[in-house]
Amino acid sequence: MGILNVTPDSFSDGGQFDKPAKALQRVRQMIAEGADIIDIGGESTRPGARAVSIEEELERVIPLIEAIRAESDIPISVDTSKAPVMLEAVKAGANMINDVRSLRESGALAEVAGLEAPVCLMHMQGEPRSMQTNPHYQNVVEEVLQFLLQRVEVCVAAGISRDRLAIDPGFGFGKTLQHNLALFHALDRFVATGLPVLVGVSRKSMIGQLLDIPVEARMPASVALAGLASWLGAAILRVHDVQPTVHAVRMCRAIKNSD
Ligand code: 7PM
Numbered sequence: 001m002g003i004l005n006v007t008p009d010s011f012s013d014g015g016q017f018d019k020p021a022k023a024l025q026r027v028r029q030m031i032a033e034g035a036d037i038i039d040i041g042g043e044s045t046r047p048g049a050r051a052v053s054i055e056e057e058l059e060r061v062i063p064l065i066e067a068i069r070a071e072s073d074i075p076i077s078v079d080t081s082k083a084p085v086m087l088e089a090v091k092a093g094a095n096m097i098n099d100v101r102s103l104r105e106s107g108a109l110a111e112v113a114g115l116e117a118p119v120c121l122m123h124m125q126g127e128p129r130s131m132q133t134n135p136h137y138q139n140v141v142e143e144v145l146q147f148l149l150q151r152v153e154v155c156v157a158a159g160i161s162r163d164r165l166a167i168d169p170g171f172g173f174g175k176t177l178q179h180n181l182a183l184f185h186a187l188d189r190f191v192a193t194g195l196p197v198l199v200g201v202s203r204k205s206m207i208g209q210l211l212d213i214p215v216e217a218r219m220p221a222s223v224a225l226a227g228l229a230s231w232l233g234a235a236i237l238r239v240h241d242v243q244p245t246v247h248a249v250r251m252c253r254a255i256k257n258s259d
Helices: 020-032 054-069 083-092 108-113 140-157 177-185 187-191 205-211 219-231 242-256
Strands: 002-005 038-041 076-079 096-099 119-122 165-168
Touching: 002 020, 020 038, 020 054, 038 054, 054 076, 054 083, 076 083, 083 096, 083 108, 108 140, 119 140, 140 165, 140 177, 140 187, 177 187, 177 205, 177 219, 205 219, 219 242
Parallel strands: 002 038, 038 076, 076 096, 096 119, 119 165
Antiparallel strands: none
């Protein structure tokens, strides 16, 4: 899954892709590099980011989805928590919903129940504005897993069938470095649920903190983690650097399939 942030303040690509023509170019490049899904996000969820209105998010995301659809059948995922954005995005040709708030915003659950698109449910402790202030868990793996399984049951009860759902531990979303490492170490527990697992660690601060390097230097570590996540059974890798990730994952899979 290649990341396309169409926010003016997104942390690792500095809003380079907020202009439609540039964004479309980037999409073409990611497709050529082997991306299977393009994830389009119009709300910045970085720590401390400000809230974005429905109108603003629609303006950023819908024209781009339409433009991609006009030239490609590539599966499109929309990174949003807002019910109206989910609906308009699917109407414009998006195939999947990626919600960092796991359909907890008002109207989101009912909106998605009325659609057919698959959904990724992500764990986040707190809200983007404050989530990194003092993340706290008794047992991060159990708590994140229980949260996601509970959201799965809520979705199923609302009429979203299990085969439409994927889960994501939400690396960096209300988690310290130690929490992120423990969750990654326990990825097999998430995979063992039988639900597809999405992993998003690309260029994130867990790499910056462990290696003490800025965001521009985090590609090699991101690719290594993508290979490891793939080895551990992750189904979808949300990444900035598509080509090196595709190479790493193909090598990992060739080795896995060689026994
Ligand atoms: C801090 C945390 C800064 C996250 C920026 C981000 C994920 C996502 C994002 C993820 C799913 C970024 C992000 N991260 N959706 N959206 N999983 N499902 O790296 O980990 O662009 S936003």
